[in-house]
Amino acid sequence: MNLSDLKLNGEIEYYGLKYVILTIEPPNVKLKRNNTSGDAITINYFELITNPSFHAGKSIRRSIENDSREYFSVLESLDDKKREEVSKRLRIIRPLLLLEKIKQNHFPSLVEFHQNYEDLLNENENPEKLKQEVLIDRLAIKNSISKRTIKRYLSSYRKVSIENPLFGEEGLISEAGTGYKYRRDNKILIINHPNYPEIILDQIQIRLSDEYIPIIKEVIEKEYLTTQRKNKAHIIEVINIQCSIKGLAPVKPETMYKIFERISSKVIERMRIGKKALNKYEEVNRGFANNEALYPLHLVEIDHTRMDIEVIDEKSGLVKGRPWITLGIDVYSRMVWCMHISFEPPSANKVRKAIQHGVLFKNTKEEFGTFNNWEIFGIPNIIQFDNGSEFNNLAIKRLVNETLMSNIRFRPIATPRYGGTIERLFGTINTKVLHNLHGTTKSNIFQKREYDSSENALLTLENIEEILTQYITDVYHFQKHEGLPLDCNSPMARFHEGLKMRGLPEFIEPEDEDAFKISILPTLFKPYTKDGVRIDNRLYRTKDLSNLIDKREIKYNVKYDIDDISYIYIKPPNEDDYVRVNIVSPPYESVQGMNAYTYKLLNQYLKETGELKRNKIATEGQIQKAKEVLYKNIAKMYKTNRRARQQAERMELDIKVIDKNDVKKDTSSKNLSYEQLLANAIKNSNFDEN
Template identity: 45%
Template structure:
């Protein structure tokens, strides 16, 4: 990820001309113009300016983004393998950064890998060889396996070589090239092994040399007979395939071929379906530890959590009162400055967490979008994102986004110890007590407090209006209030944030010109076939003229990225054009669904269905219809008796 960091004497372009930072005075920076004159400008206004372009001196990573997300094309087992390899070399990469005087990396190492140090041992004194040995000692205890020194060196070399070629490409260098079968022959075919109950989930993709007619047979037997808890043998699988070939009068496949195919299926996938109890103990991810320390500077530690607002909200598109909306908030522990906000009708999920993190990292631009007096000052890449133990925070997509794309850490607070989430919980209470409970449509926090209030009938705000209210509150009001948890010389979150930036500098950030490309990278990914109808996504269909050349069978699937917050379109990675193509909703038109959330859409459809059923029951003549149907049935029975 191309992340920027503002430092003293950093250079950048503004209005097409090069400028230089000559002093940092949060919230301002003093800038020297090309003519030698200097002036002050707010940091947020500099990086949010439409003509701002960072010079190389601001780049934490100097490479360009790759146009295609290569990792998205991997089957899930191979993608997990890449993450595991990156986890092995991560301490070594941090050690390299530390020895290059990167102070941010020191704290990252201490948060995650302090157990690799002996008591009193200095980080700068440890060598790569010693660290490799200790990494393996830990892996033997935690995972009952080790990685040889030579293998670790190979991983590091592959990571560095790829990283030198393209931005964030180091991780792509960890993709395995082995075990793929007959990759160099013209008669090679692809065999997709999918989840037995969820065919959209691809477990592995193998290269095979068998007849086209045999591929669906082998695929079906492996998925529905072999990948089960009954643990049937490879010989039994082969006999089942042989029997099916005999029925269809097809050329039989040898036992050695079937055995080889089964052996090449991802080991983790095989064991998860054939020996669930044992595989859970081996493969289920252990949640990372919690940061049992104070936050040292702005965006050092962020706490994120969800809550349901005590009010009913109206859907912007339909005008229906849908439900109580959920909000996801992130707060900077050091300053108590809000870092991110996401609001929708969708309950907590990996998508919700992903969108909240995206909002926190990107420049907010609240003046233009929501009419605030100030800009939302807290934005950028944090060191640690601190969450509870909900499954929405433990998904592999979220871990990869935080650990691999942002190069940050996701940590979980201890179970059943609410004090570790007290900061974000206080913010939730403040928002409900001071803001939400004074708005029509409130459900209050207790039923007894409602009195004569009818939340559904009195709901008057759409979800976008609630979002605007919260943005104004979190930008212009909350940051300038006194906070009891802050030092007496920096009593407001905004002052504390500026004081921290004065000491440690402004946090790293992503420039606005690259945000659209990162939004695509952050989207959820799956694989779908493109048929004559287009791509079917649940009860929705998407098409694009540009994809007419890849219309094919359901067995051929393509990488698709989608945003549940906007179901009007999805993105398909075209195999030949090597770029993502926009596919739009066919019916209703995508213009009608622009910006509509998938969860909201499903709720609206349900409400419409309920309304239709209610109308149907109220129509005069329904009883008559039922009586007439009974008469016809009785008449038929009478005729049959005669």
């Protein structure tokens, strides 16, 4: 992940000229031309860092020589066992890394140390006066390892971070077995879930002939990784019986015992012990006290809710239903950190998109015509979720803990007061905006009375996103807020005041945003055959990667976006960056911008009608025909049961030929300007222009 920051006396580039930062007094920064006697200039820091001509003097980024090469993280190429080892080592030295920042008067690090590592301090002891050697002694006792080992971890981390300050974790990758790993006779044994073959449990290195791999793989998956918990001697005996049947020499027991040792202990326990093992690996993060946030981005709360409004389809005018909104709020300032609106129900993908919105610049002036900037961005110290499955999963934990280097906290079960800040924000959005728009469902049937939400629906999903963006940026952030101190009683004022104490957040420069977006996409391991990469009856291929064609056992890192199935990213071995690969079958144009859910429904329809056999890829003509048939059924689905309606809401269809008789209504005669819509949204608010 590529971050930059502004520091006193640091050099930056602005409109092709070099400047030195004289002072940082949020929301402004004072600059002076380098090596000149000219006057200093003062500029809003947000306008400065979002200016296309801006570059940080110490911007931390990896060079990209080829435009198609996008992003690479060494950590992503590790198997789970190695990855867990890196995470463990990082947890051990984390207090030492914080101590370094504390010595540099970095206030957020001081707060984080007190919150998470009080057990390493004596009573009334101040971390600012703590010596590194003393802290190493205490960490050695706490983690039951030697001081020498901790110093080695710290040294390895620093060695890499000198070159790339935000990639220090790569120095914590164990070098054990690397000589063996790159031997020419080395083979990869991929272990899949016995009941769900598409799920990869582990990948281990072995050095046996190719004929042994399928035998060992099958016996490990079907005999060893089961709740019957058969002993290793029996498994070795079964493997050698299979070898004998196929005319192969038996595998030496010592070889098999080494293979057993390489399988992740977490995989073994979860598959052999079952549900009881889950408790052991469930992170204990539920003890978070509802204490006051101490600075901007100290604590962000994220949650979802279904919006109190019916919206229409942009192309057809059909009433699609009520979308879901995901919001994140900075508890310290009450600034809205992130927002994501879609018909997709709560999921890990929706959480990922919301976090992406929070971390990056919003650029609302250019995109939505707001009067002000949506100024809050960057990486929170703590992200608090409720206990939904979309939050408590491995993908989100890795995104927050490893990619963002942040901390996750979960609300204690059955304690809604711990999410009161985000719940009040939902209430404000509903009462001040949504309940004043055409198509509102109000909060309940008593408020709604005889009002027909569907008949009065005029706005599209895009309209709602624009209205809420304008409201949040130009109204909510400047309103008086009862939960804030009287001397800083608006979110924006509180945010700027807090930045004076915290300092400006680190940020991702616009030219690095695409690389960041790729870095947080989910990952698969897939082979590259002569047909390319196959994912759910779709083929991705490019001539530039023909050198990757190999046996199906050889698999590569593949990143994908379930919101657009028209492309993937592949990381070739021994290269630093990902390569974008477009879909070739079905044709790119027929599925461009289509989400995975819609494509699944199209294929399901074609199979049910006998036009598509198993494992056959749909043609452009078949997809177009299926789109038209499904489109004609959408209007009926909206009027049927709830499950059918929710299914229709998630569909995204771009149809070339539309039967106008199937369109419920044409909204062109009822079009309102965004200014009128926003005026309706805020007419009852207590916005204080001062």
